[in-house]
Amino acid sequence: MLFQRTFPxxxxxxxxxxxxxxxxxxxxxxxxxxxxxxxxxxxxxAVYAHPTSFPDIDPSVSYxxxxxxxxxxYETLVWYNPPMHPxxxxxxxxxxxxxxxxxxxxxxxxxxxxxxxxGTFLNAQAVKYSIERTINMGMGASYIWDPVEEITVVDxxxxxxxxxxxxxxxxxxxxxxxxWIFSPACVEAQGDKASEWFNEGHDCGSGPYTIESYERGRRxxxxxxxxxxxxxxxxxxxxxxxxxxxxxxxxxxxxEAGTADVTYDIPRANLAALDARPDVVVYTNPAFQNLVxxxxxxxxxxxxxxxxxxxxxxxxxxxxxxTVVSGYAVQSHGPVPLxxxxxxxxxxxxxxxxxxxxxxxxQAGYPxxxxxxxxxxxxGDLDERQVGEVxxxxxxxxxxxLEVRGMAWEAQWDLGKSDPMQAQDxxxxxxxxxxxxxxxxxxxxxxxxxxxxxxxxxxxxxQYDELIDRANALSGSNRAEAERLFIEAQKILIDDAVAVxxxxxxxxxxxxxxxxxxxxxxxxxxxxxxxxxxR
Amino acid sequence: MKVxxxxxxxxxxxxxxxxxxSVVTFFIARVVPSDPAALWVGPRPSPDQxxxxxxxxxxxxxxxxxxxxxxxxxxxxxxxxxxxxxxPIVRDLRAYLPATLExxxxxxxxxxxxxxxxxxxxxxxxxxxxxxxxxLVAVAAVxxxxxxxxxxxxxxxxxxxxxLPIGGRVSIETTLYHPIQTITGFYLxxxxxTRNWPAFRDALAHIILPAFTLATYAIGLxxxxxxxxxxxxxxxxxxVAARAAGLSERTILFRLALKNAIVPTLTVLALSFVYxxxxxxxxxxxxxWPGLGSYVTSAIINVDxxxxxxxxxxxxxxxxxxxxxxxxxxxxxxxxxxxx
Numbered sequence: 001m002l003f004q005r006t007f008p009x010x011x012x013x014x015x016x017x018x019x020x021x022x023x024x025x026x027x028x029x030x031x032x033x034x035x036x037x038x039x040x041x042x043x044x045x046a047v048y049a050h051p052t053s054f055p056d057i058d059p060s061v062s063y064x065x066x067x068x069x070x071x072x073x074y075e076t077l078v079w080y081n082p083p084m085h086p087x088x089x090x091x092x093x094x095x096x097x098x099x100x101x102x103x104x105x106x107x108x109x110x111x112x113x114x115x116x117x118x119g120t121f122l123n124a125q126a127v128k129y130s131i132e133r134t135i136n137m138g139m140g141a142s143y144i145w146d147p148v149e150e151i152t153v154v155d156x157x158x159x160x161x162x163x164x165x166x167x168x169x170x171x172x173x174x175x176x177x178x179x180w181i182f183s184p185a186c187v188e189a190q191g192d193k194a195s196e197w198f199n200e201g202h203d204c205g206s207g208p209y210t211i212e213s214y215e216r217g218r219r220x221x222x223x224x225x226x227x228x229x230x231x232x233x234x235x236x237x238x239x240x241x242x243x244x245x246x247x248x249x250x251x252x253x254x255x256e257a258g259t260a261d262v263t264y265d266i267p268r269a270n271l272a273a274l275d276a277r278p279d280v281v282v283y284t285n286p287a288f289q290n291l292v293x294x295x296x297x298x299x300x301x302x303x304x305x306x307x308x309x310x311x312x313x314x315x316x317x318x319x320x321x322x323t324v325v326s327g328y329a330v331q332s333h334g335p336v337p338l339x340x341x342x343x344x345x346x347x348x349x350x351x352x353x354x355x356x357x358x359x360x361x362x363q364a365g366y367p368x369x370x371x372x373x374x375x376x377x378x379x380g381d382l383d384e385r386q387v388g389e390v391x392x393x394x395x396x397x398x399x400x401x402l403e404v405r406g407m408a409w410e411a412q413w414d415l416g417k418s419d420p421m422q423a424q425d426x427x428x429x430x431x432x433x434x435x436x437x438x439x440x441x442x443x444x445x446x447x448x449x450x451x452x453x454x455x456x457x458x459x460x461x462x463q464y465d466e467l468i469d470r471a472n473a474l475s476g477s478n479r480a481e482a483e484r485l486f487i488e489a490q491k492i493l494i495d496d497a498v499a500v501x502x503x504x505x506x507x508x509x510x511x512x513x514x515x516x517x518x519x520x521x522x523x524x525x526x527x528x529x530x531x532x533x534x535r
Numbered sequence: 536m537k538v539x540x541x542x543x544x545x546x547x548x549x550x551x552x553x554x555x556x557s558v559v560t561f562f563i564a565r566v567v568p569s570d571p572a573a574l575w576v577g578p579r580p581s582p583d584q585x586x587x588x589x590x591x592x593x594x595x596x597x598x599x600x601x602x603x604x605x606x607x608x609x610x611x612x613x614x615x616x617x618x619x620x621x622x623p624i625v626r627d628l629r630a631y632l633p634a635t636l637e638x639x640x641x642x643x644x645x646x647x648x649x650x651x652x653x654x655x656x657x658x659x660x661x662x663x664x665x666x667x668x669x670x671l672v673a674v675a676a677v678x679x680x681x682x683x684x685x686x687x688x689x690x691x692x693x694x695x696x697x698x699l700p701i702g703g704r705v706s707i708e709t710t711l712y713h714p715i716q717t718i719t720g721f722y723l724x725x726x727x728x729t730r731n732w733p734a735f736r737d738a739l740a741h742i743i744l745p746a747f748t749l750a751t752y753a754i755g756l757x758x759x760x761x762x763x764x765x766x767x768x769x770x771x772x773x774x775v776a777a778r779a780a781g782l783s784e785r786t787i788l789f790r791l792a793l794k795n796a797i798v799p800t801l802t803v804l805a806l807s808f809v810y811x812x813x814x815x816x817x818x819x820x821x822x823x824w825p826g827l828g829s830y831v832t833s834a835i836i837n838v839d840x841x842x843x844x845x846x847x848x849x850x851x852x853x854x855x856x857x858x859x860x861x862x863x864x865x866x867x868x869x870x871x872x873x874x875x
Contacts, residue, residue, distance in 0.1 A: 047707060053825075053833075055620045063577040138584050139621075140577040199622050216630045217825035218703065219710060241707050246820045246829070249686060250702055253694055259701065380836075410569035410838045434579060444579070451582050 049260035059180035063140035074180035074205035080523035083339040103476030116183035124159040129184040141178030168475035175435035208531035235534035285520040286339035289432040293500040294457035298420040306364035308497035312350040313357040332501035334490040342438030369399025375426040379406030427456040549855040564840030615841035633720025635826035641746040646753035654761025676755025685821040702823035745822035764796035
């Protein structure tokens with residue numbers, strides 16, 4: 001009887017005792033016993049609460065969010081500067097570079113005294129090895145090196161690239177994907193298991209940090225490389241922890257509590273309140289990424305330019321940006337996003353104007369609409385879905401029935417690559433550059449394709465193709481002229497209404513206020529260069 | 536039938552089940568619209584890269600030939616390579632599976648040590664305060680959405696009280712200053728074995744909230760199931776006789792009655808265990824717990840079919856083994872059960 005009465009209470013007491021014993025439980029730095037060496041001083045640690053894990057941290061393959069890590073371990077020959085910087089590029093592992101008149105030959109002069117994490121030194125052979133490995137593996141962003149015909153080691157600190165055709169190799173070498181330089185000896189030591197070895201938590205870079213530990217899907221720790229050629233100053237971080245935290249609410253709690261120092265992808269509705277806190281700063285900057293609706297120009301009725309223009313006038317750009325995206329976007333001026341070279345604020349923008357839309361539809365022979373369109377987007381992407389829902393409501397006023405179809409990316413892309421007459425009418429997707437050039441946007445989405453890849457509106461205009469190809473050829477030798485031609489090409493796209501350029505994205509990063517030196521660089525999305533920060 | 540004969544027969548049947556599951560999942564994964572070669576290459580694959588990847592992955596072979604290669608690798612313990620991460624799946628499973636198993640086992644332990652006693656006492660004190668309280672707890676436990684409960688617990692125990700961590704398996708301080716030597720992948724065991732006490736306390740503190748969140752539904756089920764079967768058993772004549780003979784209430788409840796009432800509860804717990812291996816995804820996301828649920832969910836989104844097939848097979852193996860163990864436990868508990 002006594003046991004019956006007391007058993008429940010006993011359970012509760014035991015549970016409470018366990019809980020209380022763990023309250024505030026934080027393991028402390030071990031206190032050394034008498035005669036033992038004192039524990040090392042506490043590190044200056046930064047924590048990056050990151051929303052995704054890191055698929056592949058092999059520098060020749062990395063082409064995803066793993067760049068957040070990789071960019072702190074490795075370096076490129078050249079770096080792309082943040083917007084507003086007077087120079088487009090700055091030296092990286094190359095102190096200077098030059099090309100011949102038509103940009104078919106590039107020479108990079110390397111920095112001396114740069115040590116890799118394995119103790120070997122940077123030289124021209126390492127550059128040749130790194131890029132050739134990336135090309136030969138043929139994965140990730142290796143295709144950016146397609147123009148390269150031959151890489152020659154001129155001397156220990158000079159490397160020459162001979163190209164098959166003119167290309168902006170300086171921009172390519174500044175890419176955040178596929179342009180990392182690493183130690184050949186370090187890679188060779190792993191044989192054909194190098195890729196696995198990298199993903200077990202190792203690196204062969206020359207960057208300011210090197211991997212200390214890696215718990216897949218959970219946590220990656222990088223530690224300061226003492227022999228980094230750039231040197232170290234007091235206050236810089238000695239360790240950085242990349243903490244994979246998928247839930248945005250949890251990331252927000254962490255940044256508020258100070259258990260994370262940097263994060264992004266916080267719910268937009270919470271950003272203003274977060275920024276109002278004295279201990280957190282929310283940095284808002286243009287991203288080199290936009291949301292585009294590619295219109296199927298082969299399939300009726302969108303094969304009619306007037307119909308395409310009409311539906312371009314039917315989207316409420318400003319209202320959508322202010323209410324749905326809470327102002328964290330900017331209506332696009334064509335396909336090249338704000339902040340990138342090749343962008344122009346002078347380009348025509350479609351505005352929300354249903355009267356104009358009706359007029360165009362009438363001219364096209366659809367005074368009351370009376371047709372159906374299918375718009376595909378990635379299922380699970382709320383913004384894409386809301387674009388569809390809002391547009392659907394507006395198109396309905398014109399008598400147009402828009403089916404908004406959310407699909408897995410694989411299925412959406414598969415459908416897009418099929419026969420244009422059977423495919424979607426509108427393909428909604430994001431685009432961002434593999435290396436920072438308008439060509440990435442203008443070629444990939446609008447250049448004629450024999451086999452459909454990403455030109456998912458099936459647009460083919462030889463005049464347009466010639467214009468952007470010529471611009472790309474000049475990108476390396478006459479950037480100003482190249483930019484002028486890229487802008488001319490964009491005018492063609494806008495006039496032909498081949499796509500609806502919804503908006504350019506804006507990056508928001510939440511950073512603890514006691515951290516100094518943070519500057520967002522959209523050329524390296526969501527990469528935090530911790531070497532530049534201090535506390 | 537002798538026990539060893541029964542076990543052998545069941546294991547042979549298990550092999551057939553696993554083979555069947557491998558065939559079904561393999562062929563279903565192949566007919567889902569996707570391009571594994573493109574996924575293998577990366578976000579912007581060129582046609583040449585896709586063609587090369589197709590050859591490398593053996594996707595240019597007839598489907599049945601692909602399956603035979605797959606089966607051959609499977610027999611050698613090679614579960615293939617993830618198309619998304621390009622890494623051996625066995626290595627990924629070695630990282631993710633122990634994390635989930637640890638979470639689920641602690642959760643099931645909570646379900647057992649909270650749910651069963653409450654269910655027993657609820658039946659013993661039917662229609663009194665404890666019974667009403669337990670039934671309320673049970674209904675709430677099975678009704679509360681897991682993700683909501685997890686967020687609420689984080690808000691209270693981390694956000695307000697700072698008593699417990701917000702998520703993860705161990706704190707950053709442990710990783711930096713008391714690194715855990717991985718032996719089994721079960722942090723509670725590894726830290727105990729290596730006597731890494733700061734890390735043990737930290738790992739224990741980290742597992743409480745996610746395990747409790749995961750266990751809540753099972754706790755509710757266990758209370759209800761145990762109470763229900765105990766109520767029936769307590770009305771049996773031999774219980775009346777035991778009371779008349781003067782046996783203590785504790786002996787009657789926990790040694791006589793529970794032994795006969797526990798089997799359905801064990802069945803429910805066993806099924807909950809297997810379900811939680813991949814069903815813990817919401818808990819894993821909220822508590823940043825790097826487990827099988829989030830691993831396979833990511834694979835499904837990316838149509839990473841080698842991972843999908845591998846995880847399906849792993850779960851199938853667990854399901855078969857758990858059912859085998861359950862059948863043997865039933866024989867031990869209930870002599871009326873005969874193996875055949």
